[in-house]
Amino acid sequence: MATASLPMRWTTCCKRRIICAKIHLRLNTNGLSDLINGKPTAELLCRHFDSISVSLNEPTAEKYDKITRNCYGGKAFDAMLQFTRECVAHCPDVRMTVVDVISPEDIEKSRQVCESTGAKFRVRSFAAGR
Numbered sequence: 001m002a003t004a005s006l007p008m009r010w011t012t013c014c015k016r017r018i019i020c021a022k023i024h025l026r027l028n029t030n031g032l033s034d035l036i037n038g039k040p041t042a043e044l045l046c047r048h049f050d051s052i053s054v055s056l057n058e059p060t061a062e063k064y065d066k067i068t069r070n071c072y073g074g075k076a077f078d079a080m081l082q083f084t085r086e087c088v089a090h091c092p093d094v095r096m097t098v099v100d101v102i103s104p105e106d107i108e109k110s111r112q113v114c115e116s117t118g119a120k121f122r123v124r125s126f127a128a129g130r
Contacts, residue, residue, distance in 0.1 A: 024050045024051070025048065025049045025050050025051075026049060026050065026051040026052070026053060027045060027049040027051070027052050027053065028053045028055070029052065029053070029054055029055070030054070030055055030068065030070075030080065031054040031055070031079070031080035031081075031083040031084055032070065032072070032076055032079060032080055032083070033045070033083065034079055034082070034083050035072050035075060035076065035079045040086065041083070042083055042086030042087045042089075042090060042091075043086065043089075043090045045087070046087055046090035046091035047090075049091065050091075050092075050093060051091065051092075051093035051094070051095070052084075052087045052091050052093070052094045052095075053094075053095050053096075053097060053122075054080060054083070054084050054087070054094070054095070054096045054097070054119070055096075055097055055098075056080075056096040056097060056098050056110050056113065056114060057098060057099075058098070058102065058106065058110070059106050059109035059110040059112070059113050060077070060109070061074060061076075061077035061078065063106070064076065064077045064080075065077065081113070081116075081117055084096060084117040084118075084119050085117045085118065087119070088117060088118040088119055093120075094117075094118075094119040094120065095114075095119055095120040095121065095122050096110075096113075096114040096117065096119045096120075096121055096122070097121075097122045097123070097124050098110045098123055098124065099123075099124045099125075099126050100123050100124065100125055100126055101126045107123055
């Protein structure tokens, strides 16, 4: 897919990347771009970013929908997991994250969900982000 098919801000980013290849680009995402754009996007994004970080947030679809308040009626969690799997197939550095405000049990369940996608897992500190 040509760079011209990307939104303007991505095109600008990609041009800068070509000029200075030493810049490490990481995409922080909710992982819902396939739903938002109505087509697969992982391969395209992975061409332009060195690493992808997907916010897992919660280990189940019900909890995920409650905390993210997305508009996709139960489709978001599975779509986010599929997006992550596709990123793992096309990008060498893919991770999923949760914030340490969820229970230790949910953190462990989230780790297992993440492992099922092939991505790395990271627990972000809420206090450090303030």
